[in-house]
Amino acid sequence: MAESSSSRATPQSTMGGRGGGSSSQAMGGKGGSSSYATSHPLADTYPVNTLVELKLSPFGNIVRGLVYSTDEFSNTIVLKKALPHTTVSCEVTIVNATSVLTRKTIEYEIGGVGGGGAGGKMTEDDARKLAGVEDLNDLKLPLSNVGRKVMEERERRAIRLAEESFGHxxxxxxxxxxxxxxxxxxxxxxxxxxxxxxxxxxxxxxxxxxxxxxxxxxxxxxxxxxxxxxxxxxxxxxxxxx
Missing domain, CATH: 3.30.250 (Rec A Protein; domain 2)
Known part of the structure; x- marks a missing residue:
């Protein structure tokens, strides 16, 4: 899974951790192909930090969330949905791209608070709650690159900590x-x-x-x-x- 990092979120191949995120079951229908199938890379079709609404086969379930990451190898999209006023920080949903029937980018109305937005748009307040950010402009900031050297150092540190744990x-x-x-x-x-x-x-x-x-x-x-x-x-x- 491709990784990106920012001051808001660090898309990673492993979800969860300290602080409390809940992970929902991976979604995807057996067999068949998506009516939204595309030859473009998932990262282009589902840009990170984009609010989306997906309709999934076979029952037409609707899921909403912030695109957290995509993985070409497993052909999956990872959506993150903030859960305010709960004991966990967010809900993570892994969606099989072949199960996506329709995809819609969620638009929001700047300056709106609560209720439904004009013209079918989500209000700014509701969009912030869904994305789990204080300022929606944060979603427009470019994600910083994660260098190979940094990732290798993280891997070495993780291995070292694991070896120390086994030694105990x-x-x-x-x-x-x-x-x-x-x-x-x-x-x-x-x-x-x-x-x-x-x-x-x-x-x-x-x-x-x-x-x-x-x-x-x-x-x-x-x-x-x-x-x-x-x-x-x-x-x-x-x-x-x-």
């Missing part, structure tokens, strides 16, 4: 042990596995069955800072088990 998983530990490890890692950062025991800050050892009583100082020095760290680890372990 102990196949020999119980699910309870892994849960305690994850909680300690979030709180203390410097946490590693040693067999089935968890080593925290190179000072504290948490042994199976990973209860507060199973936490002990490795060197057993018992200084003020060491005891404070031990009590803190016990509190985290106790909270994780409750």
């Amino acid at each position: 998983i102990n196949q020999r530990a119980s699910s309870e042990g892994q849960k305690i490890f994850d909680k300690l890692l979030k709180a203390c950062n410097e946490v590693v596995w040693r067999g089935e025991s968890i080593i925290v800050l190179k000072e504290i050892r948490v042994d199976p069955p990973y209860a507060p009583d199973n936490c002990s100082l490795i060197n057993n020095v018992g200084g003020g800072l060491d005891l404070h760290s031990l009590e803190r680890v016990k509190m985290i372990v106790s909270a994780a088990k409750s």
Whole structure:
């Protein structure tokens, strides 16, 4: 899927993420061809940041949204629809281009607020809510190019983070042990596995069955800072088990 980025949205091959977007089921009829079939690239037919209304086969369903991205390989259009006053930020719909019966660019009336626009146009207020932007002029700004070097760096970073995450998983530990490890890692950062025991800050050892009583100082020095760290680890372990 081709990618573009801007200050408003970054069309990507993977949708969702932190912040809460909901993804609807991919739409597309089996067999048959679209009455809106075209030999032009999808990116030309469905420009990014365009508000569109699509009628889909086989039942004539109508979907509206902002064109977020297109993918020539899977022949799909990705539409994003803002969901104000809900717990999620937007709804993402993936549409099979062959299922599109008709396509209409949504026009809007500048200066209108609420209700229906004149001449069948959407009001500016309704268009902003559908697109999820504060200013509709933002949709007219050119999308900045994403260089190959930038994408390769993102890929390397994603791989590195994935490898680090896999390194925190102990196949020999119980699910309870892994849960305690994850909680300690979030709180203390410097946490590693040693067999089935968890080593925290190179000072504290948490042994199976990973209860507060199973936490002990490795060197057993018992200084003020060491005891404070031990009590803190016990509190985290106790909270994780409750």
